[in-house]
Amino acid sequence: MPDKGLIDTLNALWGGALTTLIAALMGRLMYHSGEVKARRRRFFGREILWELPVAVGMAIIGEALSRYLGLESPVSTGLVAALAYLGPRGAEAMIERLLRGRSAG
Structure with missing residues (x-):
């Protein structure tokens, strides 16, 4: 039996929604940690509260995009994490x- 990775284990324990x-x-x-390291934020400041709705929103967007692209579980989870890191902006x-690259070519 092949070893399961972290994402497969999390999916088995809690399900895909919680893993996402x-x-x-x-x-x-x-x-947020990068902002703290750059001294633009304190770690336990008010800013961390604003990260929660951004994370939930980006999880929904990332999951929808993953389904649209037909991505499987580990790749889908990675896409969600990458989009959450990038944030809306x-x-x-x-x-x-x-889009600019496509229209120029």
Whole structure:
């Protein structure tokens, strides 16, 4: 029997929805930690409360995009974490660059 990875184990224990939310929270925590390291935020400041709705929103968007693209579980979870790290502004900038690149070619 092949070894299961972390994402498969989380899916088995808690289900896909909670795994997706954990991935989004980890993505936002990575972004927040970078801001703390750059001394633009305190770790336990008010800003961390604003990260929660962003994480939930990006989890919903990431899960919808994963379904649309037909991605399987580990890749889907990685996409959610990456989108959560980027946040709404980062995702918007990435989409604009992709669309600009397509229209130029």
